[in-house]
Amino acid sequence: MKRTFLLTLLVSLSFLSLKAADKGGEEPVDLVNPFIGTSNFGTTNPGAVCPNGLMSVVPFNVMGSDLNKYDKDARWWSTPYEYHNVFFTGFSHVNLSGVGCPEVGSLLLMPTTGKLNVDYKEYGSTYDKEVAHPGYYSNHLIKYDVKTEVTATLRSSVARFTFPKGESHVLLNLGEGLTNESGAMVKKVSDTEWEGVKLQGTFCYNSQAVFPIYFVMRISRQPLASGYWKKQRTMKGAEAEWDPDNGKYKLYTSYQKELSGDDIGVWMNFNTEANEQIDVQMGVSFVSIANARENLEKEQSGKDFDIIHAEANRKWNDDLSRILVEGGTKTERTIFYTALYHTLIHPNILQDVNGQYPAMESNDIRTVSDGNRYTVFSLWDTYRNVHQLLTLVYPERQRDMIRSMIAMYDEHGWMPKWELYGRETYTMEGDPAIPVITDSWLKGLRGYDINKAYEAFRKSALTKGKDNPLRPDNDEYMQKGYVALHEQYDNSVSHALEYYIADNALSRLADALGKKDDARLFYNRSLGYRHYFDKEYGMLRPLMPDGSFYKPFNPRQGENFEPSPGFHEGNAWNYTFYVPHDVMGLAKLMGGQKKFVDKLQSVFDKGYYDPANEPDIAYPYLFSYFKGEEWRTQVLTHKLLKEYFKNAPEGIPGNDDTGTMSAWAVFNMIGLYPDCPGEPSYTLTSPVFDKITIRLDKAQWGRDSIRIETIRPNADAVIIREVTLGGKPLNRYRITNDELLKGGELKFYLK
Amino acid sequence: MKRTFLLTLLVSLSFLSLKAADKGGEEPVDLVNPFIGTSNFGTTNPGAVCPNGLMSVVPFNVMGSDLNKYDKDARWWSTPYEYHNVFFTGFSHVNLSGVGCPEVGSLLLMPTTGKLNVDYKEYGSTYDKEVAHPGYYSNHLIKYDVKTEVTATLRSSVARFTFPKGESHVLLNLGEGLTNESGAMVKKVSDTEWEGVKLQGTFCYNSQAVFPIYFVMRISRQPLASGYWKKQRTMKGAEAEWDPDNGKYKLYTSYQKELSGDDIGVWMNFNTEANEQIDVQMGVSFVSIANARENLEKEQSGKDFDIIHAEANRKWNDDLSRILVEGGTKTERTIFYTALYHTLIHPNILQDVNGQYPAMESNDIRTVSDGNRYTVFSLWDTYRNVHQLLTLVYPERQRDMIRSMIAMYDEHGWMPKWELYGRETYTMEGDPAIPVITDSWLKGLRGYDINKAYEAFRKSALTKGKDNPLRPDNDEYMQKGYVALHEQYDNSVSHALEYYIADNALSRLADALGKKDDARLFYNRSLGYRHYFDKEYGMLRPLMPDGSFYKPFNPRQGENFEPSPGFHEGNAWNYTFYVPHDVMGLAKLMGGQKKFVDKLQSVFDKGYYDPANEPDIAYPYLFSYFKGEEWRTQVLTHKLLKEYFKNAPEGIPGNDDTGTMSAWAVFNMIGLYPDCPGEPSYTLTSPVFDKITIRLDKAQWGRDSIRIETIRPNADAVIIREVTLGGKPLNRYRITNDELLKGGELKFYLK
Structure with a gap:
């Protein structure tokens, strides 16, 4: 054939x-x-x-x-x-x-x-x-x-x-x-x-x-x-x-x-x-x-x-031409554009040509006033990178997706978690709408009712568990700051880790909206992950209702989609570093930068990294939080791209998750990654292509395009010697979206 | 219970x-x-x-x-x-x-x-x-x-x-x-x-x-x-x-x-x-x-x-009050009115309140102009007596039923056989629409397009078998005058017997419409039953394609709904006398009145009579065709009524057949029976009730009512001594519908 x-x-x-x-x-x-x-x-x-x-x-x-x-x-x-x-x-x-x-x-x-x-x-x-x-x-x-x-x-x-x-x-x-x-x-x-x-x-x-x-x-x-x-x-x-x-x-x-x-x-x-x-x-x-x-x-x-x-x-x-790449091999360009293609399939429009769509969890038929009504929100996946990509490159779509999410709240009383053609499937855990919308808002995307979104976020963050389909274990979370393991495979730690990230994003949004008390409340909640830190293993470990750690504890239990006490679709290794909003705090718990970096490196060296699922896909970027360790990010991203993304039917490491794996590849190949959902920043890595032009909506972002150029001494070079932003040297590896837009041009000099 | x-x-x-x-x-x-x-x-x-x-x-x-x-x-x-x-x-x-x-x-x-x-x-x-x-x-x-x-x-x-x-x-x-x-x-x-x-x-x-x-x-x-x-x-x-x-x-x-x-x-x-x-x-x-x-x-x-x-x-x-009865026991009146009730269930209306109904064998929706569109025509059953009862007592319904049947021909190209909610099920055999409409026409019921009906009848009578859903074996029938047995249980004799009856009715209708050639043609065809007469048995017997009689022949084969070569739901005993349009001709074939009467009597004496199915239900009336033998009809009808019609769940001898068994009881209990479908006549028997008033549609029948009175020397008397019609002695036991209407009053003097 x-x-x-x-x-x-x-x-x-x-x-x-x-x-x-x-x-x-x-x-x-x-x-x-x-x-x-x-x-x-x-x-x-x-x-x-x-x-x-x-x-x-x-x-x-x-x-x-x-x-x-x-x-x-x-x-x-x-x-x-x-x-x-x-x-x-x-x-x-x-x-x-x-x-x-x-x-x-x-x-x-x-x-x-x-x-x-x-x-x-x-x-x-x-x-x-x-x-x-x-x-x-x-x-x-x-x-x-x-x-x-x-x-x-x-x-x-x-x-x-x-x-x-x-x-x-x-x-x-x-x-x-x-x-x-x-x-x-x-x-x-x-x-x-x-x-x-x-x-x-x-x-x-x-x-x-x-x-x-x-x-x-x-x-x-x-x-x-x-x-x-x-x-x-x-x-x-x-x-x-x-x-x-x-x-x-x-x-x-x-x-x-x-x-x-x-x-x-x-x-x-x-x-x-x-x-x-x-x-x-x-x-x-x-x-x-x-x-x-x-x-x-x-x-x-x-x-x-x-x-x-x-x-x-x-x-x-x-649509694909909004990012033009030059250089790289044809295979790499094929991988890139196919990945970009995969990020533009879901969420997809739901409304008919006459504007009608089925209201969320309802028998009502409603009509969109303008723009599109989107559906198929696999948010536990896409909040990590797909929406960040859309916000930058396809802001008109991201805006309509946010409007769609807020309309779902209007119709159903709750933000979506895993919405599917007007039904909430409650698949996976967390409160992922918060980082999705917060990220856009903090980057300056407008055109939706942020106060209503905030109202929805506050509702899921503060409603008791029995009435809270998004955070069913919210009582314990609010009271103790963590979710204990009540059943062997109740994914309690995974639930809480998602709440921490959502609450961190919500804290940032509250701050931006001038709600200082809320900002403090949710920030404090976002640090609750520390309860799970077990010094013995130097890892996050499930807690029992009495406050003791779950035992026996095997951090590797849960590999290959086996069930794991406390963790969902992964194990302690895949989740321990998933505190992107407090990387330095986690490092401190672990005993400092060196211990953190060594432990994180061992994830890759020992084969604990799971490239096929979401919890640990931002791990490679965490090295870049530490001076002198950024090369690890750069080496790893190129290595992982080569190993798992191919111009072949087997060219995605696992479920593409409505474009999340593909968005990972897209961002990696252009040298940026939004490693902390809800924070309007990117961590930098060395791009695969020599020249990248991101065509922008000028009305939205104030400029026509961003250019990313990479100067490499040889084809195999991946480690960054120097970065300039807008012509000026950048002495760090993390930049905000505003900085990126203001600078307009990133230049990577590899060594 | x-x-x-x-x-x-x-x-x-x-x-x-x-x-x-x-x-x-x-x-x-x-x-x-x-x-x-x-x-x-x-x-x-x-x-x-x-x-x-x-x-x-x-x-x-x-x-x-x-x-x-x-x-x-x-x-x-x-x-x-x-x-x-x-x-x-x-x-x-x-x-x-x-x-x-x-x-x-x-x-x-x-x-x-x-x-x-x-x-x-x-x-x-x-x-x-x-x-x-x-x-x-x-x-x-x-x-x-x-x-x-x-x-x-x-x-x-x-x-x-x-x-x-x-x-x-x-x-x-x-x-x-x-x-x-x-x-x-x-x-x-x-x-x-x-x-x-x-x-x-x-x-x-x-x-x-x-x-x-x-x-x-x-x-x-x-x-x-x-x-x-x-x-x-x-x-x-x-x-x-x-x-x-x-x-x-x-x-x-x-x-x-x-x-x-x-x-x-x-x-x-x-x-x-x-x-x-x-x-x-x-x-x-x-x-x-x-x-x-x-x-x-x-x-x-x-x-x-x-x-x-x-x-x-x-x-x-x-509706039930259109026939008022006096006398008899309460049980008999209960049996009577329940039987009348059962005759008024089917055919039933099909059209909606807005007049719409599904056209016959079509996706079209049509609208009745006036009157009702009827459905559920189990015509192989009901052509024998239900429609005769409706014609006399409920002529407005019979008229609409005829209109419905003619409309079905308009819509589908064929008269109905066993029509069910707009579909033709082709259940049982024959061409029963012909006697149903002919009977009404000859009695003087009007208000429908008889020429179109005649066109439909002629079509099924003369169309080749392969294009003829009503008479699939019409080629052989038209060519040889009978249908031979081609498969063991193809019901060939039953098919042909139904065609003879239909053709006899069609001949009468043709005659009434002035179509003398057609009348002769169909009359001759109606006598084709004689081919089946086997002198050896003195009975109708299946014929083989080569013209020889089917053998081995067991006239009793087919009792109790067992299959029988040549006969449908019955055997040679149940069908041999079913030539109501040529009783005298059949008697002649059998060797005269005495042989006919003896043979017919033996059907009852030997238990060959099946009270539970249609082919032989008019048998008791055939005695009345012969002077001096009428008492047998009278004795039998009372005996059969008593034996098979009761005020009990078991009070009908078998399937009521959309009222056919019940109509048999109704007619018997009032002293009349339309024993030859398509002939506008009744054979008389002694009524169960003393006084019967049939309320009539004066516009249709020219009088308000018919009265039937019975004078009996004692409660057990069943044999008729004398009958008067309109006050004048009647020296026969068969009268036409016209005679009944003209006379207006029947008086039975029992002995």
């Missing part, structure tokens, strides 16, 4: 395209390899999607055959596509990128030929000739000799199937998908249009967080015949004897009104000429079928596949 | 009520015992329904417990209620009465108390204190100490549940029901309203004849909480481990938008006071949810349970 990512040059209308074209015609969009992260549990996918688009169309290859190495039903599985799988059962519409729990990935659209067969275990096909680039995916179905192509607008998609001569079919399977929820309704509207709704949900064990996707599907040619199927319930006895469809997929040949059920679908029959192309459009909405139809019509009216494809490509190039 | 049918006198607004009240206050409606036919496979039910109403509400007691003697899933089962069953799982909305295949009987509404439980095997309850009368049913759920009551309008229902103090629930189960189809969608509209659609169908092996029922449900009190349930698909492996609802009924506690699935439902929680009553209204439509809502609103607006109940009662009394 040969796969390529398309390097064909598409005419880009980007205002930056000329500039890029000057450099040999290499457009950022053409450097993206959507197959990066599609194996090794990166859980990204090569499907077609627009930047921050609601719709994505993804080749679904994780069910139906033993030929597949990974099967969604045979193990824990959270992505519609795996690079090494081979059995394709259709294109799923609306998908998550880089998450760790199965969700959405349904409305499976499949072309077939020959005798009609609606059993996916039988109608699936192996494939070859995979091609993917931003906004486009194609393959060739070996069993049917059908070429498939898909592209997308923000809220709709179009598939183009090129059939051989003979009996052909298009199937829409509403029974299967990545989500563990079931149940759908479909109705034929005309000979070329169907509408319906499919339930989604149960994301990450939350069986109540369910929500509907509404859809309208149109086909470019009237089928010779069409109908539904439904897998029949298994009956017994007399019923079973007389019903020929008992337990089977029953074909409905004349019935064409509403069909509902757990496992239903639509079939269409055609007689196709050789190379005949049939297009299938799909519009979706989280509000209503009418809105799905309007989305489809408004976004595709008068446009064919090629135009939609070209527009998607151009949108991506425009 | 004590059951009574309500004898409480309700004030009737009927114009006849005063008259009836004169006779000691006995109203016809009060004589109806809806439990008659609810055992012994009568398949009637004691639920609440209005005359010819779309809605019926029936206690559902045929699933979920081994306590039940008959279980819908353990055997072939076609009724929602069986008298001897004990485990109640709710009220089903929209049901069939007296049919032999399972269909509809869903939207199961159940009150419970205590901890919420949505598994019908667990939430079902035994019951006592059953009460039923027309338009009303009530019982008491022992497990919950809840009194249930239900009543209905034409297209809606209301249930009144009287709860004890404590935690109470109302459940709507959309996953179960009598139908073998599955799949439903439900959506909460407000805190007190739900709407949805449930698929029905697969009636009598016809898996493509499926159709939706739309509903709107309202509750009189806002629940403390409400939600949905859905039985989850059984998952395996990792999925199964993490999903706590795997394979179970999952409760949805916060999701309130559309829910679809195979096995779903709605739950509501209440805290009720002692004896608190909660009403649940249900509106239905076969067109749309909006129409279901309008039906509910228009028919129940401003009315409470008691008013709706009183109106239903009054409607029944008005």
